[in-house]
Amino acid sequence: MLSAIAVPDLPEVAPGDDLAALIAAAVRESCDPPGLTGEDVLVIAHKVVSKAEGMVRSLREVAPGPRAIKLAREHGKDPRHVQIVLDESRALVRAARGVLICVTRHGFVCANAGVDASNVPAADTVLTLPRDPDASARRIRRRLRELTGTSPAVLITDSFGRAWRHGQVDVTIGCAGLAPLEDWRGRDDTTGRPLKATWIAVADELAAAADLARTKDGMQPVILIRGAGRNVVDEDGPGAAALIRPAAEDLFR
Amino acid sequence: MLSAIAVPDLPEVAPGDDLAALIAAAVRESCDPPGLTGEDVLVIAHKVVSKAEGMVRSLREVAPGPRAIKLAREHGKDPRHVQIVLDESRALVRAARGVLICVTRHGFVCANAGVDASNVPAADTVLTLPRDPDASARRIRRRLRELTGTSPAVLITDSFGRAWRHGQVDVTIGCAGLAPLEDWRGRDDTTGRPLKATWIAVADELAAAADLARTKDGMQPVILIRGAGRNVVDEDGPGAAALIRPAAEDLFR
Numbered sequence: 001m002l003s004a005i006a007v008p009d010l011p012e013v014a015p016g017d018d019l020a021a022l023i024a025a026a027v028r029e030s031c032d033p034p035g036l037t038g039e040d041v042l043v044i045a046h047k048v049v050s051k052a053e054g055m056v057r058s059l060r061e062v063a064p065g066p067r068a069i070k071l072a073r074e075h076g077k078d079p080r081h082v083q084i085v086l087d088e089s090r091a092l093v094r095a096a097r098g099v100l101i102c103v104t105r106h107g108f109v110c111a112n113a114g115v116d117a118s119n120v121p122a123a124d125t126v127l128t129l130p131r132d133p134d135a136s137a138r139r140i141r142r143r144l145r146e147l148t149g150t151s152p153a154v155l156i157t158d159s160f161g162r163a164w165r166h167g168q169v170d171v172t173i174g175c176a177g178l179a180p181l182e183d184w185r186g187r188d189d190t191t192g193r194p195l196k197a198t199w200i201a202v203a204d205e206l207a208a209a210a211d212l213a214r215t216k217d218g219m220q221p222v223i224l225i226r227g228a229g230r231n232v233v234d235e236d237g238p239g240a241a242a243l244i245r246p247a248a249e250d251l252f253r
Numbered sequence: 254m255l256s257a258i259a260v261p262d263l264p265e266v267a268p269g270d271d272l273a274a275l276i277a278a279a280v281r282e283s284c285d286p287p288g289l290t291g292e293d294v295l296v297i298a299h300k301v302v303s304k305a306e307g308m309v310r311s312l313r314e315v316a317p318g319p320r321a322i323k324l325a326r327e328h329g330k331d332p333r334h335v336q337i338v339l340d341e342s343r344a345l346v347r348a349a350r351g352v353l354i355c356v357t358r359h360g361f362v363c364a365n366a367g368v369d370a371s372n373v374p375a376a377d378t379v380l381t382l383p384r385d386p387d388a389s390a391r392r393i394r395r396r397l398r399e400l401t402g403t404s405p406a407v408l409i410t411d412s413f414g415r416a417w418r419h420g421q422v423d424v425t426i427g428c429a430g431l432a433p434l435e436d437w438r439g440r441d442d443t444t445g446r447p448l449k450a451t452w453i454a455v456a457d458e459l460a461a462a463a464d465l466a467r468t469k470d471g472m473q474p475v476i477l478i479r480g481a482g483r484n485v486v487d488e489d490g491p492g493a494a495a496l497i498r499p500a501a502e503d504l505f506r
Contacts (some may be wrong), residue, residue, distance in 0.1 A: 001256040002466045048423035071499045075436040101504065109417035159453070162504035163416040164496050165424070167434045167454030169461070200412070201420030202465070208422070210460035212455070212481055213255045230466055243418050251347040251354065252416035252505045 002227040004043075004213035005031065012052065013221075014121075015054035019044075020143035023222055028148075032226055036144065039229030040152035043210035045221040046173060047119055049136050049156050050127045057084055059124045071095060081115065081126065088113035088128050093253050102131060107244040109175055109253070110160045110211055130156065131173025134239030141176040141236065153177035153232045156240075157207040170211035172203035176236040180204075180243050201243060202231050221227040255480040257296075257466035258284065259473040266474075267374075268307035272297075273396035281401075283395035284477055289397065292482030293405035298474040299426060299490050300372055302409050303380045310337050312377045324348060334368065334379065341366035341381050346506050357382060360425055360497040362506070363413045383409065386427025387492030394429040394489065406430035406485045409493075410460040416505055423464035423494065425456035427494055429489040433496050435458075454496060455484050 008030045010022055013102035016149035023042065028035055034044070050056075064072070064079035068086055075098045082100070086092075091103040093109060093196035103115040105131070114129040130136045133156045141154040156174035161167075172180065187198070247253055261283045265274055276295065281288055289295070303309075317325065317332035321339055325332035328351045335353070339345075342355040346362060355366040358383070367382040383389045386409045394407040409427035414420070425433065433456035440451070459478055467473035500506055 154364040198419045205461040208458040
């Protein structure tokens with residue numbers, strides 16, 4: 001059985017906070033059974049990681065360049081916000097109907113390069129994605145091990161839209177201690193024929209499952225998933241970088 | 254808390270089988286707590302629905318046309334298999350590197366129009382997607398209500414690849430009794446600003462969560478999800494058709 005539960009009673013996170021310590025304390029006090037095991041998966045909305053890492057930018061300190069001003073005019077946006085989106089982007093994949101689909105500097109393809117004006121601490125500020133979400137996940141995992149003696153897998157997630165389908169789903173943008181892809185290629189089905197669905201994006205399925213366990217008001221950023229131990233590994237592993245399809249292999253850029 | 258558990262002891266499904274009766278019996282006998290409630294979500298891999306509905310085609314009865322023969326030659330495929338893919342497709346979005354990305358006759362965008370040669374009952378046969386997966390979900394739900402007196406939500410799923418990201422995730426191709434999209438547009442975050450992630454593809458997140466609860470050998474096609482009752486509704490609702498982004502609004506076709 002798989003279970004996903006929102007970790008309760010996390011305080012508002014501020015720059016410099018020891019997020020791992022906050023999570024460890026909350027899990028120790030209020031989850032049932034209490035405490036973490038090395039088979040658990042902690043799924044953390046990037047927003048609290050970005051806050052703890054100080055990934056906040058003030059719109060008042062941004063001087064938009066000509067490209068940002070032009071895009072903002074075409075798409076009805078704040079040019080300072082667009083400048084930050086461009087700062088966070090390696091490339092712009094599509095700009096249409098008020099939507100900027102970007103390749104983030106990490107290589108993720110998403111709207112507005114993940115720059116987010118909701119659930120931020122102050123007016124006229126935006127949150128950006130962590131600079132290196134895989135490194136953030138590894139750091140949180142290492143600190144959890146120091147504090148609790150156990151090494152759950154750590155996933156950092158964001159809500160991304162998709163091509164072809166309406167709505168957003170949570171996906172993994174950083175991970176440590178989890179094999180992000182489960183590879184069944186070469187294995188046979190029950191009748192001896194090769195399996196069709198052979199390469200499963202387990203990390204993204206875990207992100208999606210976690211999102212179902214929280215409300216959307218931004219107060220439940222951390223979800224504890226139990227029953228996914230077969231995907232938890234001792235080494236930190238390749239991280240969410242392994243989920244990125246290189247541009248040269250991608251049919252939809 | 255959200256939980257997902259594989260429904261055990263389902264027999265191999267054959268054309269004409271009463272799938273709802275098989276599921277109701279299995280849930281009654283072996284899930285804990287036993288039986289279904291109107292807050293439950295049953296997530297069913299399309300393969301058993303397709304089998305029960307006889308959506309099997311024999312390659313030996315297919316006479317490939319010139320387009321199938323040409324595509325098969327270019328992409329190293331069986332021309333009879335390609336012909337079935339074309340029969341199931343409304344359009345071909347991309348054909349490259351041995352992959353045919355199709356718009357199915359329902360409007361879903363996926364590889365090979367969902368035509369699947371694994372876990373099929375006989376050699377030289379393939380399974381296609383149900384003709385109308387939303388109707389299949391409604392039918393199964395209605396039959397479950399007849400048999401058990403309760404109306405869980407019913408989802409029918411398949412594993413789809415994605416643009417931009419490696420690996421497949423399970424998504425919903427048919428549903429009844431579930432609001433497939435949770436709409437937070439217009440609602441505010443905890444600081445009073447509009448929420449960013451405002452339109453959540455709950456049906457697809459449930460499909461992904463369910464996939465984590467099974468092994469991939471094809472013997473656990475039905476997953477029971479509990480704790481998602483806030484998304485279960487009395488009426489059957491718009492179905493998975495509501496998840497399809499119309500071609501005219503899609504930036505990636």
